[in-house]
Amino acid sequence: MATAATTRSAGDRLLAVGIVALEFAAAVSTFVASTLLPVVTEELDARDRLGLLVAGGTLGLFVALPLAGTALRRLGAGRTLALGTVVYAGGLVFAATAQQAWVFAAGQFTAGLAGGLLAVFGISAAIRRLDERLRLKVVAASSAMWILPAMAGPAATLALEHAVGWRWTLLVPVPVVLAGRLLVVRAVSGSAGSSSIADDERLRPAGLLVPVGAAAMVLADGVWLGAAAGAACAVAGTVALLPAGTARLRRGGPAALAAMTLFAAGYVGADSLITVLLTDGYGVTLAHAAIVLGAAPFAWGLTSLVVARVAPERQVPAAGLALTAAAVGLLAAGSGTPAFGTLGFETLGFGGALVAWAVAGAGVGLGYPGLYLRSTAATGTGTGTEAAELAAAVITAEAIGGLPGRAGGGALASIDGGLPAAYGAFAVVLGLAALAATRSRAAGPRRPAG
Structure with missing residues (x-):
């Protein structure tokens, strides 16, 4: 034994x-x-x-x-x-x-x-x-x-x-x-x-809806009706694959999984195109873009380690994701394009972009550990393997969120002037993730009347 x-x-x-x-x-x-x-x-x-x-x-x-x-x-x-x-x-x-x-x-x-x-x-x-x-x-x-x-x-x-x-x-x-x-x-x-x-088995009937929808977005080639239909298909597949209650933002683990999915769509999409945003929208060299590229994951990893060591009990997923959303939105607004220039924004330049992307990573470092813990917290009403099942669900949520983020963001960025708009969309999705995260804390036990 x-x-x-x-x-x-x-x-x-x-x-x-x-x-x-x-x-x-x-x-x-x-x-x-x-x-x-x-x-x-x-x-x-x-x-x-x-x-x-x-x-x-x-x-x-x-x-x-x-x-x-x-x-x-x-x-x-x-x-x-x-x-x-x-x-x-x-x-x-x-x-x-x-x-x-x-x-x-x-x-x-x-x-x-x-x-x-x-x-x-x-x-x-x-x-x-x-x-x-x-x-x-x-x-x-x-x-x-x-x-x-x-x-x-x-x-x-x-x-x-x-x-x-x-x-x-x-x-x-x-x-x-x-x-x-x-x-x-x-x-x-x-x-x-x-x-x-x-x-x-859940993946067999619904598993192909997400890639089919993402492929439709990628191949729409400017046909917005086709892109919209693809997005709807991807959303339907996402809802079908995630545990019950996720789409309705049921308080606790389901809302945390919804936030994780939205986080993946916004952050993974933004991360996949960051060097193109910098070289096209900011006009920096590829060497400078590569420096910025590493800023967010470095800040993410460092912040996560600090939080885990100093205050592991402090979980601030909503605040962290809101910080990331604001930083990504600033990158979109500060790209110096005419659409955002009319709003009074000027290009952030290399230094501003470096700080903004690092702040985005720090926000993830503040929010992700707590969001993961809330996503995998067993309710105590199921079997002893419930937490492990939820751990697999987190991986599913991240994967199926990241695909539409990459596909939709890449499709939008492919059109003239679409790159800042794509980052604006990423910021909105991350903001929605922060809102979903506000419901990620499980409700406490009800006090008896009287």
Whole structure:
């Protein structure tokens, strides 16, 4: 019995290391993609196809998620892992050799498909095995994993781009991603597929609504009726995938999950286009844009660590998200475009943009930990695995919020003068996330009358 418990404990620690490694890999991938986006856009002459460039991989991920559990059952863990690994690397190579925007997007879509296939071994399944104490440590460590890449990632990416070109640089994250994935696979071994989001029956009927809607927004090409229909489809899929009560902002965990979804739509969308906003709207060099790029995640990670150490009991998700919304709105208003110039705003310049984006990250650092805790707080009315189920729901909420944010923001930014408007929309969505977060604290027990 003791041996089994010891083995399980060692496996959980390995699993925690793997999850944190995957977060580090996600940070590296994010900074590489965001830093290279202006270069790729210019190289492929794709300024009017930003939605394709930023949303392709996430679209592929969501298309694959409803199918991943079936693939695992039919192919087995070893073949699923091998197939996913080969297709993931192949998709990125396809993107790296692209000469046209749609080919680049197709390569990213293929890599995303493989990512969805590998998600059967991923965090959403694995995190259920961790007890609450270890799970919260993983959340704090995962936030810290963004600090070093934020400091060094953009500069290192630019150095590599100058040395070997953007195509080879795009492939740099592959070994890091696969190493983290293998750690998780080793930790969960034979039970990887039993509780994955990819094997969740809820995803089968509704799972494709989100990517179909996002694809419609990306491919609408200025046809607003088509874009609106795509947005409605994505919203319907989002509502169907999230737990009951989320769309109605039921007080407590459901409202927290709604806030998490809206946060992901606003922040992930803004983050995916920040370097383009800076190079186009602010006229700064790519090197300066790369410095700004790292400011928000650095501030996010640092603020989260400080809050966790100094005042872990102080949870201010609504205030933090409101601060992020205000900072993103300031970036939109300060881009120096004619539409906002008529309101009396002048361009913030490099220094102002750096401060605004850092403040946006600090707001997330203040708001995200508390929002996560409220999203995963068991009500005590369900089974003992309720908190772990909610932990998986948080990952779902972030993923399905981020896709429409990327797709819709990229589609809006693709039109002339649309980039500041996209950031204005991101600010509005983040403001709605802050409002939803005001209902994220569970109602206390009612006092008896008299």
